[in-house]
Amino acid sequence: MNIKVMKFGGTSVAHASNINKVIDIILDVNNKSDKIVIVVSALSGITDDLIMLANLASKGDLKYKIIFQAICGRHDQVIKELIDLKNKKRVVQEINEKYDELEKITANIFSAGELSLSALDAVMSFGERLSSYIIGEAIESRGIACEFVDSREIIKTDDNFGGASVDLEKSHKLISDHFKNGTLYIMGGFIGSTKDGQTTTLSRGGSDYTASLVGAALDAAVIEIWTDVDGIMTEDPKKMKNALLIPEISYEKAEEMAYNGAKVIHPKTIRPAVLKNIPIYVKNTFNPRGSGTKISNR
Ligand code: ASP
Ligand code: MG
Numbered sequence: 388m389n390i391k392v393m394k395f396g397g398t399s400v401a402h403a404s405n406i407n408k409v410i411d412i413i414l415d416v417n418n419k420s421d422k423i424v425i426v427v428s429a430l431s432g433i434t435d436d437l438i439m440l441a442n443l444a445s446k447g448d449l450k451y452k453i454i455f456q457a458i459c460g461r462h463d464q465v466i467k468e469l470i471d472l473k474n475k476k477r478v479v480q481e482i483n484e485k486y487d488e489l490e491k492i493t494a495n496i497f498s499a500g501e502l503s504l505s506a507l508d509a510v511m512s513f514g515e516r517l518s519s520y521i522i523g524e525a526i527e528s529r530g531i532a533c534e535f536v537d538s539r540e541i542i543k544t545d546d547n548f549g550g551a552s553v554d555l556e557k558s559h560k561l562i563s564d565h566f567k568n569g570t571l572y573i574m575g576g577f578i579g580s581t582k583d584g585q586t587t588t589l590s591r592g593g594s595d596y597t598a599s600l601v602g603a604a605l606d607a608a609v610i611e612i613w614t615d616v617d618g619i620m621t622e623d624p625k626k627m628k629n630a631l632l633i634p635e636i637s638y639e640k641a642e643e644m645a646y647n648g649a650k651v652i653h654p655k656t657i658r659p660a661v662l663k664n665i666p667i668y669v670k671n672t673f674n675p676r677g678s679g680t681k682i683s684n685r
Pocket of ligand 1: 396397428429434435514576577590591592593594595
Protein backbone atom coordinates (compact mmCIF):
# COMPACT_ATOMS: atom_id res chain seq x y z
CA MET A 388 0.00 0.00 0.00
CA ASN A 389 1.25 3.46 -0.91
CA ILE A 390 0.72 5.71 2.11
CA LYS A 391 1.71 9.33 2.30
CA VAL A 392 1.80 11.71 5.27
CA MET A 393 1.73 15.40 4.36
CA LYS A 394 2.25 18.08 6.98
CA PHE A 395 1.39 21.71 6.31
CA GLY A 396 2.49 24.53 8.57
CA GLY A 397 3.90 28.03 8.77
CA THR A 398 2.32 30.57 6.44
CA SER A 399 0.99 27.71 4.27
CA VAL A 400 -1.91 27.75 6.68
CA ALA A 401 -2.03 31.47 7.47
CA HIS A 402 -5.40 32.29 5.91
CA ALA A 403 -7.97 31.22 3.35
CA SER A 404 -6.06 31.92 0.16
CA ASN A 405 -2.95 30.05 1.32
CA ILE A 406 -5.08 27.21 2.62
CA ASN A 407 -6.58 26.97 -0.85
CA LYS A 408 -3.06 26.48 -2.20
CA VAL A 409 -2.59 23.68 0.34
CA ILE A 410 -5.82 22.08 -0.83
CA ASP A 411 -4.70 22.36 -4.48
CA ILE A 412 -1.60 20.36 -3.55
CA ILE A 413 -3.67 17.75 -1.73
CA LEU A 414 -6.18 17.39 -4.56
CA ASP A 415 -3.34 17.04 -7.03
CA VAL A 416 -1.94 13.95 -5.30
CA ASN A 417 -5.16 12.55 -3.89
CA ASN A 418 -5.63 9.89 -6.57
CA LYS A 419 -1.98 8.92 -6.73
CA SER A 420 -1.75 7.38 -3.23
CA ASP A 421 -3.82 4.69 -1.55
CA LYS A 422 -3.98 6.63 1.66
CA ILE A 423 -3.03 10.17 2.66
CA VAL A 424 -2.89 11.57 6.17
CA ILE A 425 -2.77 15.36 6.35
CA VAL A 426 -1.23 16.85 9.50
CA VAL A 427 -1.65 20.58 10.02
CA SER A 428 -0.28 23.19 12.38
CA ALA A 429 -2.31 25.98 13.85
CA LEU A 430 -3.02 28.93 11.54
CA SER A 431 0.28 30.81 11.63
CA GLY A 432 0.71 33.02 14.66
CA ILE A 433 -2.25 31.50 16.49
CA THR A 434 -0.17 29.47 18.96
CA ASP A 435 1.60 32.65 20.05
CA ASP A 436 -1.79 34.38 20.36
CA LEU A 437 -3.11 31.53 22.50
CA ILE A 438 -0.09 31.76 24.79
CA MET A 439 -0.69 35.50 25.12
CA LEU A 440 -4.36 34.83 25.82
CA ALA A 441 -3.53 32.43 28.65
CA ASN A 442 -0.87 34.73 30.10
CA LEU A 443 -3.10 37.81 30.12
CA ALA A 444 -5.94 35.87 31.70
CA SER A 445 -3.67 34.49 34.42
CA LYS A 446 -2.56 38.04 35.27
CA GLY A 447 -6.14 39.18 35.61
CA ASP A 448 -5.82 41.37 32.51
CA LEU A 449 -9.16 41.71 30.77
CA LYS A 450 -7.39 42.44 27.50
CA TYR A 451 -7.44 38.68 27.11
CA LYS A 452 -10.94 39.13 25.75
CA ILE A 453 -9.63 41.16 22.83
CA ILE A 454 -7.11 38.44 21.99
CA PHE A 455 -9.85 35.84 22.27
CA GLN A 456 -12.01 37.74 19.79
CA ALA A 457 -9.07 38.13 17.41
CA ILE A 458 -8.36 34.39 17.51
CA CYS A 459 -12.01 33.59 16.78
CA GLY A 460 -12.06 36.22 14.03
CA ARG A 461 -9.12 34.64 12.16
CA HIS A 462 -10.88 31.28 12.09
CA ASP A 463 -14.28 32.77 11.26
CA GLN A 464 -12.75 34.44 8.23
CA VAL A 465 -11.41 31.13 6.92
CA ILE A 466 -14.81 29.53 7.40
CA LYS A 467 -16.46 32.43 5.64
CA GLU A 468 -14.20 32.09 2.62
CA LEU A 469 -13.76 28.35 2.32
CA ILE A 470 -16.82 26.50 3.57
CA ASP A 471 -19.67 26.06 1.13
CA LEU A 472 -23.13 27.24 1.97
CA LYS A 473 -24.71 23.88 2.64
CA ASN A 474 -22.17 23.03 5.34
CA LYS A 475 -21.63 26.44 6.87
CA LYS A 476 -24.26 26.23 9.56
CA ARG A 477 -23.00 22.90 10.86
CA VAL A 478 -19.36 24.00 10.78
CA VAL A 479 -20.10 27.30 12.53
CA GLN A 480 -22.00 25.42 15.22
CA GLU A 481 -19.16 22.99 15.75
CA ILE A 482 -16.61 25.81 15.87
CA ASN A 483 -18.70 27.82 18.30
CA GLU A 484 -18.67 24.86 20.67
CA LYS A 485 -14.88 24.84 20.49
CA TYR A 486 -14.76 28.61 21.09
CA ASP A 487 -17.03 28.16 24.13
CA GLU A 488 -14.74 25.49 25.49
CA LEU A 489 -11.70 27.74 25.02
CA GLU A 490 -13.53 30.64 26.63
CA LYS A 491 -14.38 28.53 29.70
CA ILE A 492 -10.83 27.33 30.13
CA THR A 493 -9.58 30.91 29.82
CA ALA A 494 -12.16 32.22 32.28
CA ASN A 495 -10.99 29.56 34.75
CA ILE A 496 -7.39 30.69 34.32
CA PHE A 497 -8.54 34.26 34.92
CA SER A 498 -10.34 33.27 38.16
CA ALA A 499 -7.45 31.13 39.35
CA GLY A 500 -4.98 33.97 38.76
CA GLU A 501 -2.32 31.48 37.77
CA LEU A 502 -1.34 29.46 34.78
CA SER A 503 -0.47 25.79 35.17
CA LEU A 504 1.41 24.04 32.38
CA SER A 505 -1.56 21.73 31.89
CA ALA A 506 -3.95 24.66 31.46
CA LEU A 507 -1.52 26.25 29.01
CA ASP A 508 -1.44 23.04 26.97
CA ALA A 509 -5.23 22.91 26.97
CA VAL A 510 -5.30 26.48 25.61
CA MET A 511 -2.52 25.94 23.06
CA SER A 512 -4.19 22.81 21.71
CA PHE A 513 -7.01 24.89 20.24
CA GLY A 514 -4.71 26.16 17.49
CA GLU A 515 -4.43 22.71 15.94
CA ARG A 516 -7.90 21.57 16.96
CA LEU A 517 -9.49 24.50 15.16
CA SER A 518 -7.23 24.51 12.10
CA SER A 519 -7.49 20.77 11.46
CA TYR A 520 -11.25 20.75 11.75
CA ILE A 521 -11.74 23.81 9.53
CA ILE A 522 -9.22 22.75 6.87
CA GLY A 523 -10.80 19.29 6.76
CA GLU A 524 -14.18 20.89 6.13
CA ALA A 525 -12.63 23.20 3.52
CA ILE A 526 -11.31 20.11 1.69
CA GLU A 527 -14.81 18.62 1.78
CA SER A 528 -16.21 21.87 0.43
CA ARG A 529 -14.05 21.24 -2.62
CA GLY A 530 -15.74 17.92 -3.18
CA ILE A 531 -13.39 15.41 -1.55
CA ALA A 532 -14.29 13.30 1.47
CA CYS A 533 -11.81 13.90 4.28
CA GLU A 534 -12.07 12.27 7.66
CA PHE A 535 -11.26 14.38 10.71
CA VAL A 536 -9.24 12.68 13.44
CA ASP A 537 -8.86 14.03 16.98
CA SER A 538 -5.11 13.62 17.49
CA ARG A 539 -5.57 13.30 21.22
CA GLU A 540 -7.21 9.93 20.68
CA ILE A 541 -4.20 8.45 18.93
CA ILE A 542 -1.13 10.30 20.23
CA LYS A 543 -0.65 9.14 23.81
CA THR A 544 1.91 10.86 25.99
CA ASP A 545 3.20 11.19 29.52
CA ASP A 546 2.13 14.19 31.62
CA ASN A 547 5.19 16.34 30.99
CA PHE A 548 3.02 19.27 29.89
CA GLY A 549 4.56 21.62 27.36
CA GLY A 550 6.92 18.98 26.03
CA ALA A 551 5.32 15.60 26.58
CA SER A 552 7.04 12.37 25.57
CA VAL A 553 5.06 10.13 23.30
CA ASP A 554 4.26 6.58 24.37
CA LEU A 555 5.42 5.09 21.09
CA GLU A 556 4.09 1.61 21.56
CA LYS A 557 0.59 2.70 22.54
CA SER A 558 0.42 5.44 19.93
CA HIS A 559 1.64 3.21 17.11
CA LYS A 560 -1.07 0.70 17.84
CA LEU A 561 -3.78 3.38 18.05
CA ILE A 562 -2.57 5.03 14.85
CA SER A 563 -2.41 1.85 12.81
CA ASP A 564 -5.86 0.78 14.06
CA HIS A 565 -7.40 4.17 13.42
CA PHE A 566 -6.37 4.72 9.80
CA LYS A 567 -7.46 1.32 8.49
CA ASN A 568 -10.23 1.92 6.00
CA GLY A 569 -10.32 5.49 4.73
CA THR A 570 -8.24 7.15 2.05
CA LEU A 571 -7.93 10.80 3.13
CA TYR A 572 -7.62 11.95 6.73
CA ILE A 573 -6.76 15.17 8.50
CA MET A 574 -5.47 15.71 12.02
CA GLY A 575 -3.80 18.45 14.02
CA GLY A 576 -0.12 18.15 14.80
CA PHE A 577 1.55 19.11 18.08
CA ILE A 578 -1.06 17.72 20.49
CA GLY A 579 -1.72 14.50 22.32
CA SER A 580 -3.20 13.33 25.58
CA THR A 581 -2.22 11.48 28.73
CA LYS A 582 -3.67 8.14 29.68
CA ASP A 583 -6.35 9.95 31.70
CA GLY A 584 -7.25 12.06 28.69
CA GLN A 585 -5.60 15.33 29.69
CA THR A 586 -4.48 17.36 26.70
CA THR A 587 -0.72 17.68 26.16
CA THR A 588 1.59 19.29 23.61
CA LEU A 589 4.80 17.95 22.13
CA SER A 590 6.83 21.21 22.33
CA ARG A 591 6.81 24.19 19.97
CA GLY A 592 7.00 23.29 16.33
CA GLY A 593 6.00 19.72 17.21
CA SER A 594 3.58 19.19 14.32
CA ASP A 595 6.46 17.91 12.20
CA TYR A 596 7.12 15.29 14.84
CA THR A 597 3.45 14.26 14.78
CA ALA A 598 3.68 13.74 11.01
CA SER A 599 6.75 11.60 11.39
CA LEU A 600 5.21 9.51 14.19
CA VAL A 601 2.14 8.84 12.07
CA GLY A 602 4.26 8.06 9.02
CA ALA A 603 6.34 5.56 10.97
CA ALA A 604 3.30 3.88 12.54
CA LEU A 605 1.67 3.46 9.12
CA ASP A 606 4.86 2.42 7.31
CA ALA A 607 4.30 5.32 4.95
CA ALA A 608 6.20 5.47 1.67
CA VAL A 609 7.01 9.10 2.29
CA ILE A 610 6.62 11.91 4.83
CA GLU A 611 6.32 15.40 3.38
CA ILE A 612 6.83 18.56 5.41
CA TRP A 613 5.26 21.43 3.45
CA THR A 614 6.30 24.87 4.58
CA ASP A 615 7.06 28.31 3.16
CA VAL A 616 10.69 27.87 2.12
CA ASP A 617 12.10 25.74 -0.70
CA GLY A 618 13.62 23.15 1.60
CA ILE A 619 16.57 22.95 3.95
CA MET A 620 18.96 25.73 3.02
CA THR A 621 22.66 26.27 3.63
CA GLU A 622 21.77 29.40 5.63
CA ASP A 623 18.58 30.85 7.06
CA PRO A 624 16.92 32.22 3.87
CA LYS A 625 15.09 34.84 5.92
CA LYS A 626 18.45 36.32 6.96
CA MET A 627 20.82 35.46 4.10
CA LYS A 628 19.96 36.30 0.49
CA ASN A 629 22.50 33.86 -0.93
CA ALA A 630 21.25 30.82 0.95
CA LEU A 631 21.34 27.70 -1.24
CA LEU A 632 18.89 24.84 -1.30
CA ILE A 633 20.26 21.50 -0.13
CA PRO A 634 18.65 18.97 -2.50
CA GLU A 635 19.55 15.84 -0.53
CA ILE A 636 20.80 15.31 2.98
CA SER A 637 21.29 12.37 5.32
CA TYR A 638 19.11 11.80 8.38
CA GLU A 639 22.15 12.37 10.60
CA LYS A 640 23.09 15.69 9.04
CA ALA A 641 19.48 16.95 8.96
CA GLU A 642 19.02 16.02 12.60
CA GLU A 643 22.23 17.77 13.55
CA MET A 644 21.13 20.92 11.70
CA ALA A 645 17.70 20.82 13.34
CA TYR A 646 19.21 20.45 16.82
CA ASN A 647 21.56 23.33 16.01
CA GLY A 648 18.63 25.61 15.39
CA ALA A 649 17.84 25.31 11.66
CA LYS A 650 14.20 26.28 11.87
CA VAL A 651 12.86 24.17 9.02
CA ILE A 652 11.98 20.98 10.86
CA HIS A 653 11.53 19.99 14.48
CA PRO A 654 14.56 17.97 15.62
CA LYS A 655 12.43 15.06 16.85
CA THR A 656 11.05 14.54 13.34
CA ILE A 657 14.01 12.51 12.14
CA ARG A 658 14.13 9.56 14.55
CA PRO A 659 10.80 7.84 13.73
CA ALA A 660 11.58 8.10 10.02
CA VAL A 661 15.05 6.61 10.48
CA LEU A 662 13.66 3.57 12.29
CA LYS A 663 11.39 2.75 9.35
CA ASN A 664 13.74 4.14 6.71
CA ILE A 665 11.09 6.51 5.36
CA PRO A 666 12.34 9.46 3.30
CA ILE A 667 11.25 12.91 4.46
CA TYR A 668 10.77 15.63 1.86
CA VAL A 669 10.74 19.28 2.85
CA LYS A 670 8.70 21.19 0.27
CA ASN A 671 7.43 24.70 -0.40
CA THR A 672 3.66 25.22 -0.63
CA PHE A 673 4.33 28.33 -2.70
CA ASN A 674 6.63 26.52 -5.13
CA PRO A 675 5.13 23.02 -5.23
CA ARG A 676 7.00 21.98 -8.40
CA GLY A 677 10.32 22.70 -6.71
CA SER A 678 12.33 19.60 -5.84
CA GLY A 679 12.58 20.45 -2.12
CA THR A 680 15.03 18.67 0.16
CA LYS A 681 15.08 14.90 0.45
CA ILE A 682 16.20 13.56 3.83
CA SER A 683 17.09 9.89 3.77
CA ASN A 684 19.74 7.36 4.71
CA ARG A 685 21.89 8.42 1.76
N1 ASP B 1 1.46 25.36 16.45
C1 ASP B 1 2.56 24.83 17.19
C2 ASP B 1 3.63 25.88 17.35
O1 ASP B 1 3.48 26.97 16.84
C3 ASP B 1 3.09 23.58 16.61
C4 ASP B 1 3.63 23.70 15.20
O2 ASP B 1 3.47 24.74 14.59
O3 ASP B 1 4.24 22.73 14.73
O4 ASP B 1 4.60 25.63 17.99
MG1 MG C 1 2.83 27.05 14.57
